[in-house]
Amino acid sequence: MKYFRCIQYRSSIRVPSTQKKILKALGMKKLGKSKVLLYCPSVLGMVKKVEHLVKVELC
Template structure:
C-alpha cells in the first residue's frame, strides 16, 4: 500500500475547531512537523479538509 507524507505549513491559530481536531487526528499540531500515513480514503478525506494548511507528497 502507498504511503503519504503530510507536513504542516500553516498555523492553527484562528482556525475552526473541526480543522484543529482533524490536524490532531493526523498527528500534527506544530509548524513544519511531518507524519506519514498509509493512503486510505479516510486519510485522503482528512487531507482534503485541511489542504490549505498542509503539503503532501507520496513516498
C-alpha cells in the first residue's frame, strides 16, 4: 500500500465551509501538523480540493 504525508501550511480562515469540512475529514487540525494518509482516489480527490492549503510529500 502506498502512503503520503499531508502538511497544512495555510490557515483555513476565510475559506469556504466545504473546504473546512474537507480539512477536518483529512485530520488537519492546526498549522504545521502533518498526517500520513492512504494513497487512494477518494483521499486524493479531497487533497485536490484543498491543495492551496496543504503540501503533499510521498512517503
